[in-house]
Amino acid sequence: MCSVPVPRAPLRRVAVTGGTHGNELSGVYLARHWLRDPGELRRPSFSATPVLANPGAAAACRRYVDHDLNRTFTDTLLASRATPNDPYELTRARELDQLLGPKASGSDRAFDFVLDLHNTTANMGTCLLVDGAHNTFALHLSHHLQLQFPEVPCQVLLTWPPQSARKSFSLDSVAKNGMTVELGPQPQGVLRAAVFSRMRALVASALDFMELFNQGAAFPAFEMEVYRNLGGEDFPRTQDGDLAGMVHPQLQDRDYEPLQPGAPIFQKFSGEEVLYEGDSTVYPVFINEAAYYEKHVAFLRTEKLMISVPPLPPLSPAPTQVL
Amino acid sequence: MTSPHITGKPIKKIAIFGGTHGNELTGVFLVKHWLENDAEIQRTGLEVKPFITNPRAVKKCTRYIDCDLNRVCDLENLGKEMSEDLPYEVKRAQEINHLFGPKNSEDSYDIIFDLHNTTSNMGCTLILEDSRNDFLIQMYHYIKTSLAPLPCYVYLIEHPSLKYTTISSVAKYPVGIEVGPQPQGVLRADILDQMRKMIKHALDFIYQFNEGKEFPPCAIEVYKVVEKVDYPRNESGEITAVIHPNLQDQDWKPLHPGDPMFVTLDGKTILLGGDCTVYPVFVNEAAYYEKKEAFAKTTKLTLNAKSIRSSFH
Numbered sequence: 085m086c087s088v089p090v091p092r093a094p095l096r097r098v099a100v101t102g103g104t105h106g107n108e109l110s111g112v113y114l115a116r117h118w119l120r121d122p123g124e125l126r127r128p129s130f131s132a133t134p135v136l137a138n139p140g141a142a143a144a145c146r147r148y149v150d151h152d153l154n155r156t157f158t159d160t161l162l163a164s165r166a167t168p169n170d171p172y173e174l175t176r177a178r179e180l181d182q183l184l185g186p187k188a189s190g191s192d193r194a195f196d197f198v199l200d201l202h203n204t205t206a207n208m209g210t211c212l213l214v215d216g217a218h219n220t221f222a223l224h225l226s227h228h229l230q231l232q233f234p235e236v237p238c239q240v241l242l243t244w245p246p247q248s249a250r251k252s253f254s255l256d257s258v259a260k261n262g263m264t265v266e267l268g269p270q271p272q273g274v275l276r277a278a279v280f281s282r283m284r285a286l287v288a289s290a291l292d293f294m295e296l297f298n299q300g301a302a303f304p305a306f307e308m309e310v311y312r313n314l315g316g317e318d319f320p321r322t323q324d325g326d327l328a329g330m331v332h333p334q335l336q337d338r339d340y341e342p343l344q345p346g347a348p349i350f351q352k353f354s355g356e357e358v359l360y361e362g363d364s365t366v367y368p369v370f371i372n373e374a375a376y377y378e379k380h381v382a383f384l385r386t387e388k389l390m391i392s393v394p395p396l397p398p399l400s401p402a403p404t405q406v407l
Numbered sequence: 408m409t410s411p412h413i414t415g416k417p418i419k420k421i422a423i424f425g426g427t428h429g430n431e432l433t434g435v436f437l438v439k440h441w442l443e444n445d446a447e448i449q450r451t452g453l454e455v456k457p458f459i460t461n462p463r464a465v466k467k468c469t470r471y472i473d474c475d476l477n478r479v480c481d482l483e484n485l486g487k488e489m490s491e492d493l494p495y496e497v498k499r500a501q502e503i504n505h506l507f508g509p510k511n512s513e514d515s516y517d518i519i520f521d522l523h524n525t526t527s528n529m530g531c532t533l534i535l536e537d538s539r540n541d542f543l544i545q546m547y548h549y550i551k552t553s554l555a556p557l558p559c560y561v562y563l564i565e566h567p568s569l570k571y572t573t574i575s576s577v578a579k580y581p582v583g584i585e586v587g588p589q590p591q592g593v594l595r596a597d598i599l600d601q602m603r604k605m606i607k608h609a610l611d612f613i614y615q616f617n618e619g620k621e622f623p624p625c626a627i628e629v630y631k632v633v634e635k636v637d638y639p640r641n642e643s644g645e646i647t648a649v650i651h652p653n654l655q656d657q658d659w660k661p662l663h664p665g666d667p668m669f670v671t672l673d674g675k676t677i678l679l680g681g682d683c684t685v686y687p688v689f690v691n692e693a694a695y696y697e698k699k700e701a702f703a704k705t706t707k708l709t710l711n712a713k714s715i716r717s718s719f720h
Contacts, residue, residue, distance in 0.1 A: 113672065116645070145696070145697075146469075205590040205593050269590070270590075271588075271589075271590030271591060271593075271693055272590060272592060272693065273591060273693030273694070273696065274526050274590075274693045275691075276649070276650075276655060276691070277649045277650060277651060277655060277670050278652050278655070280649065280672075326439070327436065327594065330595070330596045330599065331594075331595070332596060333596045333597055333600075336595060336596060336597065353437075354440075354444070372593055372594075372595070373593075374590050374591065374592030374593045375592070377468070377592065378468075
């Protein structure tokens with residue numbers, strides 16, 4: 085969980101990371117572009133640092149070289165001692181932890197905020213992944229993005245189930261605060277102009293929000309509809325662990341739409357249907373994400389709920405010095 | 408007076424290849440399913456063999472291990488001396504040539520269907536390598552007619568320099584089947600259903616041909632490759648512009664001189680030059696970034712086939 089849900093000081097050290105997965109090209113190309121020309125990341129009170137998170141994977145246009153970088157930022161892995169045979173991404177995670185962290189709690193050296201850019205093959209439009217309902221700042225930032233782009237829906241996904249015993253493992257957990265922008269659908273290894281432009285505009289707007297905050301703006305409380313992750317549902321599989329069926333045509337591309345118990349979710353190669361056996365309506369997301377086949381997730385179940393987000397208090401002005 | 412017609416020997420041996428590119432999943436899973444249960448691909452009098460061509464790439468869910476299997480079936484690669492140092496796919500091509508060929512010999516399989524997916528919005532596509540192959544033109548005509556109103560396009564890759572040697576060219580009649588859009592590493596039920604129908608109609612055609620049905624002269628519209636267009640790149644070879652939103656997903660639709668083609672990462676539009684309308688295909692195919700192909704320009708033309716009938720009747 086992020087350590088600073090409500091910043092008490094202006095955000096000075098902000099990073100925008102692309103290419104955490106080397107074949108999710110919006111972020112790869114944005115990061116490369118900003119590394120050559122960071123001008124559009126500058127604001128009056130701060131400049132965001134662009135980072136190409138997984139250069140080895142980006143060069144090969146693969147998700148990862150040895151191990152999923154976005155699962156490598158656990159306290160255990162980051163604290164482990166380096167050895168010559170370490171997976172590429174473990175070495176890289178330690179480097180990013182040094183650059184943007186350290187993640188270890190209580191550290192004041194860490195960056196203030198990391199915005200991590202991703203694409204998905206799922207029909208998720210614009211999705212903002214926030215670690216939980218406690219993350220006031222990230223939720224205000226998300227709300228700002230929703231208001232700035234009223235013509236294109238922008239959904240908020242809380243990645244942590246309530247009372248989760250799981251510790252965070254993603255890159256956006258390495259600094260004091262962070263969140264992920266996920267745009268889809270876009271195939272791996274493909275750069276779609278409209279998705280690229282949208283990602284760029286969202287980042288610009290996110291930095292604008294941080295600038296407003298730094299300048300002392302106050303943001304009132306609001307209600308927000310969010311989707312909260314309840315866990316993944318695997319494909320039907322054979323005894324050898326091979327796929328035995330596909331996402332059902334009635335579920336394909338229907339991210340965020342209600343899925344009732346008894347509705348079809350998979351179609352086996354023989355034609356037989358598999359029905360959803362949960363006991364309440366859920367809202368699936370990440371339906372048919374290519375990278376999740378190996379993680380045994382055909383879709384994530386979520387619950388839709390309204391949350392109340394408290395006001396984001398303005399930064400108190402620095403006390404005047406008495407000379 | 409009857410029109411001239413072709414009599415051909417009945418078709419006996421057919422193969423259906425999946426996994427030539429290990430991350431194009433429709434062919435992988437159709438072939439795996441048919442290896443377990445081949446009822447739907449069997450026809451009386453025909454031997455139909457489903458086969459995974461690149462198992463190592465399939466296992467890793469990657470396009471290839473060392474090199475593209477669908478580009479190394481030329482006689483030079485097939486003739487290289489077998490050695491451990493050969494790229495995996497060249498060794499594999501040689502094994503496939505041994506099992507289903509030899510290429511250009513009497514013993515080779517009659518037809519190979521090679522199943523592919525594309526990230527491009529190409530719908531159901533049939534690849535044709537030879538504009539004068541009456542049998543295949545008739546087959547493609549039958550498939551297109553049977554699929555209608557679902558569109559099915561024919562991409563003619565016959566060209567002095569742009570043609571590539573496909574794995575299916577080991578057979579006497581090579582048939583490339585391409586269905587998109589589907590991301591690499593993803594299996595969509597609707598795409599699988601379309602590819603399944605294409606195979607069903609192809610096998611029905613072959614069965615009817617073998618039974619002695621005469622197929623009268625026919626004509627099909629095809630799109631013939633004329634040029635492959637790369638992305639604009641800088642001196643370091645990095646892409647500096649992407650497919651313009653007006654061209655994205657518009658495979659097979661006319662692109663006129665002056666129409667937007669690319670947009671630079673800085674937002675400038677690059678227009679199609681020249682003075683010919685073209686029909687783009689393989690627009691924004693993921694696997695073609697490294698082959699330096701943003702899209703292929705084609706021209707539309709009509710191919711005619713004489714009537715055909717199997718020689719045993």
